[in-house]
Amino acid sequence: MDADSDVALDILITNVVCVFRTRCHLNLRKIALEGANVIYKRDVGKVLMKLRKPRITATIWSSGRVMCTGATSEEEAKFGARRLARSLQKLGFQVIFTDFKVVNVLAVCNMPFEIRLPEFTKNNRPHASYEPELHPAVCYRIKTLRATLQIFSTGSITVTGPNVKAVASAVEQIYPFVFESRK
Amino acid sequence: MAAGGSCPGCGSAALVEDAHYAQQQLVCASCGCVLAEGLLTTTYAEEEHLREVAYSQSTGQKEQLSRCLQRGIRRVQDLCKVLQLPTVFEETAVSYFQRAVQHPSFHLVSLEKKELLGGCCVFVTCRQHSWPLTMGTICSLLYAKQELFASVYLSLQKELELSVPALSLADLVKTHLNSFRLFQHAADVPAPFVEDKEKMVTRTMQIVELASETWLVTGRHPVPIVTAAAFLSWQSLQPAARLTCTFARFCKVAGVDLPPPAHLRLKELLEILLRMASQLAWLRVFKMDKKTVVKHIGDLLQHRIFLLKNAFCLEDEEERCATALGEHSPVSPPAQEEGCPAEGKRQREGGPGPLLPPCLTNPRKRLRTAAPSASDLAITGDEPISDSEIEQYLRGPEEIRAFRQAKAWP
Numbered sequence: 001m002d003a004d005s006d007v008a009l010d011i012l013i014t015n016v017v018c019v020f021r022t023r024c025h026l027n028l029r030k031i032a033l034e035g036a037n038v039i040y041k042r043d044v045g046k047v048l049m050k051l052r053k054p055r056i057t058a059t060i061w062s063s064g065r066v067m068c069t070g071a072t073s074e075e076e077a078k079f080g081a082r083r084l085a086r087s088l089q090k091l092g093f094q095v096i097f098t099d100f101k102v103v104n105v106l107a108v109c110n111m112p113f114e115i116r117l118p119e120f121t122k123n124n125r126p127h128a129s130y131e132p133e134l135h136p137a138v139c140y141r142i143k144t145l146r147a148t149l150q151i152f153s154t155g156s157i158t159v160t161g162p163n164v165k166a167v168a169s170a171v172e173q174i175y176p177f178v179f180e181s182r183k
Numbered sequence: 184m185a186a187g188g189s190c191p192g193c194g195s196a197a198l199v200e201d202a203h204y205a206q207q208q209l210v211c212a213s214c215g216c217v218l219a220e221g222l223l224t225t226t227y228a229e230e231e232h233l234r235e236v237a238y239s240q241s242t243g244q245k246e247q248l249s250r251c252l253q254r255g256i257r258r259v260q261d262l263c264k265v266l267q268l269p270t271v272f273e274e275t276a277v278s279y280f281q282r283a284v285q286h287p288s289f290h291l292v293s294l295e296k297k298e299l300l301g302g303c304c305v306f307v308t309c310r311q312h313s314w315p316l317t318m319g320t321i322c323s324l325l326y327a328k329q330e331l332f333a334s335v336y337l338s339l340q341k342e343l344e345l346s347v348p349a350l351s352l353a354d355l356v357k358t359h360l361n362s363f364r365l366f367q368h369a370a371d372v373p374a375p376f377v378e379d380k381e382k383m384v385t386r387t388m389q390i391v392e393l394a395s396e397t398w399l400v401t402g403r404h405p406v407p408i409v410t411a412a413a414f415l416s417w418q419s420l421q422p423a424a425r426l427t428c429t430f431a432r433f434c435k436v437a438g439v440d441l442p443p444p445a446h447l448r449l450k451e452l453l454e455i456l457l458r459m460a461s462q463l464a465w466l467r468v469f470k471m472d473k474k475t476v477v478k479h480i481g482d483l484l485q486h487r488i489f490l491l492k493n494a495f496c497l498e499d500e501e502e503r504c505a506t507a508l509g510e511h512s513p514v515s516p517p518a519q520e521e522g523c524p525a526e527g528k529r530q531r532e533g534g535p536g537p538l539l540p541p542c543l544t545n546p547r548k549r550l551r552t553a554a555p556s557a558s559d560l561a562i563t564g565d566e567p568i569s570d571s572e573i574e575q576y577l578r579g580p581e582e583i584r585a586f587r588q589a590k591a592w593p
Contacts, residue, residue, distance in 0.1 A: 033583060034578050035576060035577060037576060049576070051576065052575070075562040076562050076564070077564075082564070082568060087573050087577065090573050090577055114540060116401070121349065126344075126346070129340065131337075132401075132404060133319070133350075133404050137402065152402065153540050154540055
């Protein structure tokens with residue numbers, strides 16, 4: 001078996017986090033009263049609103065910043081964020097949908113082989129950190145992509161990065177190293 | 184001291200013992216020639232009651248450091264003394280601590296974290312010198328929560344860019360077994376339970392090596408594995424008297440804690456041993472179970488390489504043989520021509536299955552499959568939004584009125 005690029009790995013995106021601004025002050029009490037599917041957390045000063053069609057949970061602050069989590073792609077995140085902004089508009093606020101940005105993408109990838117973690121850590125010394133007393137996986141950081149990978153001995157890899165492209169590049173970059181230390 | 188004799192200079196026999204400042208000397212009374220000098224340092228016996236004074240305490244070096252730093256350094260030194268570490272470790276740990284506290288990310292942390300920082304420096308020093316110290320030990324000495332210790336340790340490693348080598352299991356086995364109280368006769372230790380330390384250490388190391396070859400060690404906390412391996416090796420050295428003793432009782436008699444995952448590790452180890460026993464020719468006739476396999480651990484460990492190869496599909500050729508149903512392939516080990524099952528789950532009697540980590544052979548959750556539907560792929564994010572879609576997320580006016588009345592919103 002050779003570590004060539006013909007191996008097709010399924011990278012499953014499990015979560016995309018995005019933020020946007022509404023450029024206006026939001027009255028959280030009004031949203032909690034007139035919106036359906038909302039939870040008002042008065043002690044921390046935010047409202048959680050859940051959408052059904054794209055399964056998204058939005059955290060709304062009174063300053064007008066909104067964070068959406070739960071989407072499975074960047075497009076879906078934008079789709080849900082726009083629907084949320086429209087709902088806020090219907091509630092009577094002067095919402096302008098601006099500064100939309102995807103901040104975090106979480107993806108899972110399964111390698112078709114098991115990985116020897118102590119050997120992998122020894123070969124990738126400064127980037128890889130393995131503390132079995134704390135966590136069962138090796139934590140590998142790629143500074144250039146600002147991505148973090150958690151590599152488990154079963155071959156399952158969890159990647160977090162700033163966007164989907166970075167996540168895909170991270171998996172591509174890690175594959176040869178992980179292949180070296182396979183079972 | 185030269186006893187008697189004559190002076191080599193003048194030949195006189197008048198030798199006097201004199202003290203020149205603090206140094207004992209054997210001097211010739213006639214010509215003043217020094218025959219022998221005492222040692223400048225004292226012997227160990229004499230030094231028992233003396234306290235060595237460190238340079239930093241006798242000079243004014245300490246006054247230049249802030250009180251917080253002084254306290255932290257003293258704490259680090261005390262920790263090293265409690266753990267009976269060599270002096271080199273103490274110096275390295277103190278230097279790391281000084282570097283860390285000057286670093287901007289640790290300069291203003293809480294006192295609790297600064298104390299943990301001291302503990303982390305000691306921990307890092309021990310790991311770098313292959314001294315087997317676990318986080319559990321340090322946390323219990325500092326009365327700290329493991330999560331907080333973990334976060335301080337990871338940020339210390341990142342900020343100071345320290346390379347910390349992995350914990351060596353072999354050293355951990357030796358140190359952990361040192362704390363067991365089974366190697367000497369004592370009032371609360373029954374006679375058949377006492378064991379020879381060397382034998383137990385050797386056998387425990389072999390079992391731990393077996394565990395690391397069979398995926399039981401990767402990703403797991405090391406101490407429960409060592410405890411479970413120690414229990415098995417202890418039982419197997421005198422099975423007749425010890426098979427009836429439970430794991431909990433063993434830990435109580437030995438005076439060590441029983442960590443919760445140790446039971447699971449024990450179970451996994453016994454499963455591996457049973458699989459290996461099924462390949463041993465003279466054990467195949469017996470019906471082995473978890474109790475009886477302990478008696479044969481010695482034999483199993485002696486032939487473990489051969490047994491592991493036969494009990495599990497370790498080679499690539501054998502994996503391909505397993506997937507190719509019924510096909511003949513040039514497989515090297517002659518002992519197993521037939522009986523390669525397709526998956527590890529379907530294990531027939533004595534048939535080899537793949538050697539997988541335990542969580543793959545007993546999966547608790549269904550593995551996710553990537554299945555993006557066609558409609559999901561078509562989303563661009565900029566589709567028009569219909570009013571009806573938004574209405575479902577808003578309450579109607581009657582609902583709002585009813586809510587206002589019910590909640591009596593302030």
